[in-house]
Amino acid sequence: xxxxxxxxxxxxxxxxxxxxxxxxxxxxxxxxxxxxxxxxxxxxxxxxxxxxxxxxxxxxxxxxxxxxxxxxxxxxxxxxxxxxxxxxxxxxxxxxxxxxxxxxxxxxxxxxxxxxxxxxxxxxxxxxxxxxxxxxxxxxxxxxxxxxxxxxxxxxxxxxxxxxxxxxxxxxxxxxxxxxxxxxxxxxxxxxxxxxxxxxxxxxxxxxxxxxxxxxxxxxxxxxxxxxxxxxxxxxxxxxxxxxxxxxxxxxxxxxxxxxxxxxxxxxxxxxxxxxxxxxxxxxxxxxxxxxxxxxxxxxxxxxxxxxxxxxxxxxxxxxxxxxxxxxxxxxxxxxxxxxxxxxxxxxxxxxxxxxxxxxxxxxxxxxxxxxxxxxxxxxxxxxxxxxxxxxxxxxxxxxxxxxxxxxxxxxxxxxxxxxxxxxxxxxxxxxxxx
Numbered sequence: 184x185x186x187x188x189x190x191x192x193x194x195x196x197x198x199x200x201x202x203x204x205x206x207x208x209x210x211x212x213x214x215x216x217x218x219x220x221x222x223x224x225x226x227x228x229x230x231x232x233x234x235x236x237x238x239x240x241x242x243x244x245x246x247x248x249x250x251x252x253x254x255x256x257x258x259x260x261x262x263x264x265x266x267x268x269x270x271x272x273x274x275x276x277x278x279x280x281x282x283x284x285x286x287x288x289x290x291x292x293x294x295x296x297x298x299x300x301x302x303x304x305x306x307x308x309x310x311x312x313x314x315x316x317x318x319x320x321x322x323x324x325x326x327x328x329x330x331x332x333x334x335x336x337x338x339x340x341x342x343x344x345x346x347x348x349x350x351x352x353x354x355x356x357x358x359x360x361x362x363x364x365x366x367x368x369x370x371x372x373x374x375x376x377x378x379x380x381x382x383x384x385x386x387x388x389x390x391x392x393x394x395x396x397x398x399x400x401x402x403x404x405x406x407x408x409x410x411x412x413x414x415x416x417x418x419x420x421x422x423x424x425x426x427x428x429x430x431x432x433x434x435x436x437x438x439x440x441x442x443x444x445x446x447x448x449x450x451x452x453x454x455x456x457x458x459x460x461x462x463x464x465x466x467x468x469x470x471x472x473x474x475x476x477x478x479x480x481x482x483x484x485x486x487x488x489x490x491x492x493x494x495x496x497x498x499x500x501x502x503x504x505x506x507x508x509x510x511x512x513x514x515x516x517x518x519x520x521x522x523x524x525x526x527x528x529x530x531x532x533x534x535x536x537x538x539x540x541x542x543x544x545x546x547x548x549x550x551x552x553x554x555x556x557x558x559x560x561x562x563x564x565x566x567x568x569x570x571x572x573x574x575x576x577x578x579x580x581x582x583x584x585x586x587x588x589x590x591x592x593x594x595x596x597x598x599x600x601x602x603x604x605x606x607x608x609x610x611x612x613x614x615x616x617x618x
Contacts (some may be wrong), residue, residue, distance in 0.1 A: 226389035235519035272510035274483035275435040279507030280588040281487035283499035299565030305542035312612040314539040336361040342606035367514035374539035400558040419500030427501040446478035504585035568594035
């Protein structure tokens with residue numbers, strides 16, 4: 184079956200996404216009328232995420248599709264825009280946003296950030312088995328299956344993805360031997376539920392002051408960091424010259440280049456180290472170390488932090504974080520185009536498990552945030568560091584302020600580290616309740 188969208192050329196799709204972003208920024212700059220009221224309720228970042236999803240749902244563009252030749256040969260196609268955005272623009276954005284970081288002030292944010300991160304992890308661990316119990320009451324066949332087809336085995340891959348990321352998800356697929364022919368259904372649930380939850384988190388950012396007031400949160404450390412960075416930016420602010428722009432591009436993409444170079448060697452090295460581990464469980468715990476994406480993000484962030492102690496920090500005055508924000512918005516748009524809104528109504532049983540699961544994760548985060556009076560920032564970033572990993576945690580963090588992007592990355596690294604262990608704990612509980 185031919186599933187080609189109306190536009191298949193990446194160059195045209197990229198232009199369409201940029202036009203959409205331009206429209207969003209133009210309308211969000213209006214101080215009066217309909218648009219000012221609209222963006223007072225709906226954050227621009229959320230619209231940047233949803234508008235490409237509408238394009239995909241309407242069949243205008245697509246993340247992947249099939250074509251059928253005259254002789255019946257089926258060919259798979261996919262866009263490379265998300266790969267480009269996540270591998271090139273995301274690390275470049277992290278570099279530009281981290282140049283002006285005050286590392287001491289980041290650590291002064293305190294223990295609540297870590298508590299909210301691990302709360303999110305616990306929410307995923309207990310959410311899976313509880314979701315199976317709840318759905319089994321209404322639809323026992325949804326959580327059934329035997330052997331490699333057992334649903335709990337497939338849900339193990341969701342636990343890996345929602346605590347660590349893609350590498351941890353693959354590790355769980357290998358550990359529990361889920362039927363790979365059915366794996367696509369789990370990937371579908373992962374995409375839909377995680378993207379819907381991210382959309383809700385983004386909407387909350389626009390109401391963060393009201394939420395913080397309800398949580399009775401102490402936001403002084405966050406505001407202090409934002410104020411310190413803003414004051415520093417104001418002190419050194421200047422109109423960027425061509426010289427500034429070219430040097431910032433060199434710093435950003437030179438770092439990205441080095442990070443990719445180093446990531447290849449480190450991933451190969453640790454891949455051999457991991458293969459040499461005899462214990463299967465221990466082996467899979469450290470699977471994330473052979474992920475090039477993990478090393479690429481980590482190296483980019485480390486280099487950017489080191490640069491923040493040099494004169495490169497002064498390029499914040501020429502708008503380094505603003506250019507980083509441009510890259511982040513392009514990444515958000517490319518993530519949004521992966522979402523077909525009509526798919527929400529397909530495979531409702533598995534989706535129900537996913538949404539109940541994510542609801543438990545969210546409820547626990549809200550409860551603990553209320554108890555320890557943690558700001559919404561810690562709730563949102565702690566959640567996305569689990570569910571979205573290094574691709575989306577910096578997006579959510581930088582939506583509060585560009586200077587906070589590094590916090591998202593640091594927490595996402597914790598997610599990589601605890602992902603497989605947490606997912607195994609979750610799967611053991613899911614196996615118990617599914618039998």
